[in-house]
Each structure stands twice: as C-alpha cells, then as structure tokens.
Amino acid sequence: MTRDFVLPEDVDAIADVALPRANQLLFGHHEAEQSFLTSFNAGRLAHAWLIGGEEGVGKATLAFRLARHVLAQSIAPERRRDVDQAIATLSHPDLVVIRRAIDQKRNVIRPQIRVEDVRKAMQRVVTTSTGDGWRVVIVDTVDDFNDYCGNALLKTIEEPPDRVLFFLLAHRPGKVQATIRSRCRRLTLAPLSDGAMQQAVTALLPSAASDVVAASIRYGHGSPGRALRLIAKNWLELVDDMDRLFDNLGAMSARDLAAFSDRLEGRAKDDAFRLFRETLSGFIATRAASLTRRTDGSERAARLAAVGQFADAQFASGTTFNLPRRHMIIAYLEELQRAL
Incomplete structure (x- = not known):
C-alpha cells in the first residue's frame, strides 16, 4: 500500500511510502505498544491516551496500529483484513479521525483544526455506534487545535461514552491543555536509534x-x-546547507541571511519553510543541551531557549495570518545570532 488511499487532506503523504493508517510496520516503539496491550488485555484500559513525540517519529502509525487491534476484537479472524482496509480508507464506521480539513472555498488545507470540526466529531461519538464493539477517536494532532478546540474535546473526555477510546497525538505534549493531559495516560515515543x-x-x-x-x-x-x-523531496542538500548556515551564523552578514531566506520564500516552498523550522528547532535543542553541560553555559542556553519560544510564536502567527516567510526567516536568524 502506497498511494492507494491518499486523500486531499493527506498533505504529509510521502511519495511511494505507505500512509500511517495503511502501514502495518512499526519500528522502535514496541515497548509503548506493549504498554497499551497489557492494559487492554487486563481490562484496565484508560479511555484516553496522549501519545507524544517529535514529528514523524511514528505517533500516527502507532495510533492506527492500536486502532486496528481494538476495532478487530469483535470481528471474525477471516474478516480482519476488512478492518484494515476500512481504516486505511478512513471508511470504518467506528473510527473518527480529527485533523486539519480542506477549506472548500479556497481549496487549501486549513492551518488549524476548527472547533466546529471537534464538536461535529464529538457529536458523532456520543450519538452513533454500529454495535457493542469499540469506537476509536484519533486526534492528529492536538498541536493543530485552535484556541477553542480543547474545551470542545474536554467535555467528552471527562464523561466518555462506554467503549470509546481516544488517542491524542502531540508533537509537544507538555503544551497540551493541562485539564486534558490530566485525564490521559501518557505514551512517549523517543527518537529512534x-x-x-x-x-x-x-x-x-x-x-x-x-x-x-x-x-x-x-x-x-x-x-x-x-x-x-x-x-522524497530531494532536500538532503538543502538541509546540509541549513546545518552549515547555523554552524557559521556568527559570520553571516545581513545580505547572507536575506539570500538564504529568498530560497525558502513563496507558497510553493511551504514544505521547505517547515523543514527550516524543524532544522532550527533541532539546532537550538542540540546546542542548548551542549551548553547546559558547561558550568558557564546556563545563561546562553536560556537565551537559545528564548529564541525557540520566539520562533514558535512567530510561526504560529505567521501561519494564521499568512505573513511573508522571508521576514519570519530573517527574524529567526537575527534572534539566533544575538543569542549565540
């Protein structure tokens, strides 16, 4: 299975690679999977699970894998392939997936999950069921919620219907609304070896x-x-250039920064901008960790952490208000220069 089940909302689909919901393979997270299965088999299952980890580490793959297991419980073994197929096509009646949707008027993916999408999904969870089996809700991801989605989800998590299971995926679980976190069991997926x-x-x-x-x-x-x-994007050379940029940032002039930002400007390069953000975050985390191990590095590490927070805020506002990428990139790099 590769591109067979791709939908317009699958903006993260990678050419020739199975989507998480169609992927039968799991790498590096068998301990997390076993933790869930042990609870499930013992009949002591938490109704909400917060699956945290870096973007692309395997959260959705694990969630859909667990959903396949749960939704197949009331199905005869010879029909379990039908469950796999229904989940891969998002046509299973007892599976609800909440994610960013297509703006039908503009024919683009929305930057955030809307509160009305969450409310609609919760209404479906509360009022519909195809039988006595489980229903599964996957939120992919909580990071994409707008300011009102958390409360719309919270009521159902606080008073869940019988045999409804929530998998909430989060790149940054520490930033998930505290009242939601407190009602979830945590599964943290570490980076793979x-x-x-x-x-x-x-x-x-x-x-x-x-x-x-x-x-x-x-x-x-x-x-x-x-x-x-x-x-898939042929971006190994670009990310190598980014690494060199960050390592030599102190020697870069304003003209150098502007020239680099021009490479990532424009709507056609949204993915390149996302790559820049990920590479920047990785650089800050690695450099900050190195500094904290030094007796004189705590102040510089704090400055780097502040740059990360600044970048997060700028990225959120830029995504929401469609600000020019070029300006945001230069602002990030200038802040990082001052912190180093």
Whole structure:
C-alpha cells in the first residue's frame, strides 16, 4: 500500500511510502505498544491516551496500529483484513479521525483544526455506534487545535461514552491543555536509534540508495518520517546547507541571511519553510543541551531557549495570518545570532 488511499487532506503523504493508517510496520516503539496491550488485555484500559513525540517519529502509525487491534476484537479472524482496509480508507464506521480539513472555498488545507470540526466529531461519538464493539477517536494532532478546540474535546473526555477510546497525538505534549493531559495516560515515543532508523527507511522506501539512506538518517534526528520526507523531496542538500548556515551564523552578514531566506520564500516552498523550522528547532535543542553541560553555559542556553519560544510564536502567527516567510526567516536568524 502506497498511494492507494491518499486523500486531499493527506498533505504529509510521502511519495511511494505507505500512509500511517495503511502501514502495518512499526519500528522502535514496541515497548509503548506493549504498554497499551497489557492494559487492554487486563481490562484496565484508560479511555484516553496522549501519545507524544517529535514529528514523524511514528505517533500516527502507532495510533492506527492500536486502532486496528481494538476495532478487530469483535470481528471474525477471516474478516480482519476488512478492518484494515476500512481504516486505511478512513471508511470504518467506528473510527473518527480529527485533523486539519480542506477549506472548500479556497481549496487549501486549513492551518488549524476548527472547533466546529471537534464538536461535529464529538457529536458523532456520543450519538452513533454500529454495535457493542469499540469506537476509536484519533486526534492528529492536538498541536493543530485552535484556541477553542480543547474545551470542545474536554467535555467528552471527562464523561466518555462506554467503549470509546481516544488517542491524542502531540508533537509537544507538555503544551497540551493541562485539564486534558490530566485525564490521559501518557505514551512517549523517543527518537529512534540509528539502527531502527536504518530498518525503517529501508523497509518503507526500499528503492533508496544506501548513501541516500545514510544521509537521511544523519539529518532525520531519530524521525523516520523526517528522513523519508528529505529523500522524497530531494532536500538532503538543502538541509546540509541549513546545518552549515547555523554552524557559521556568527559570520553571516545581513545580505547572507536575506539570500538564504529568498530560497525558502513563496507558497510553493511551504514544505521547505517547515523543514527550516524543524532544522532550527533541532539546532537550538542540540546546542542548548551542549551548553547546559558547561558550568558557564546556563545563561546562553536560556537565551537559545528564548529564541525557540520566539520562533514558535512567530510561526504560529505567521501561519494564521499568512505573513511573508522571508521576514519570519530573517527574524529567526537575527534572534539566533544575538543569542549565540
């Protein structure tokens, strides 16, 4: 299964790679999976699970894998392939997926999940069921919620209907609304080891050359989704350029920064801008961790953390109000120059 089940909302689909909901393979997260299965088999199942981890690390793959297991419980073994197919096509009547939707008027993906989408989904969960089996809700991701979605979801999580299971995916689970976090059991997915990354990339994209796989692992930072996207977009050279930029930022002039930002400007390069944000976040995290191990590094580490918060705020407002990418990129880099 690769492109067979791609929908317009699948903006993160990677060419020749199975979508998470159609992917039968799991790499590096079997301990998290076993934690859920142990609770499920013991009949002590929490009704809401917050699955946290970096973007592309495997949260959606795990959630859909667990959904397949749960929704197949009341099905005869010979019909379980039908469950797999229905989940892959998002046509299973007992599966509700909440994610960013298409703006039908503009024919573009919305920047956030709207509160009306959450309310509609919760109404479906509360009022419909195809029988005595489970119903599963997957939120992909809580990071995409607008300011009102959390409260719309919270009421149902606080008073869940019988046999309804929630999987809430979050790139930054610490920023999820506290009242929601407190009602969820946590599963944290760590970045994959290089060995697990090798297995994942070669299994999911067997056509990739060995040197390309090696470079994708280097820049994937434990996220197979990121590594696969770098290969599919032919962006390994671009991310290498970004790494060199960050390492030599102190020597960069305003003209250098402007020239770099021009490469990522424009709506056609939204994915490149996203790559920049991910690479920037990775650089800040790595450099800050290095500084905290030094006796004199705590102040600089705090400055870097502040740059990360500044970038998050600017990215959120820029996405919402469609601000020019070029201005945001230069602002990020100038703030980072001052912090280093």
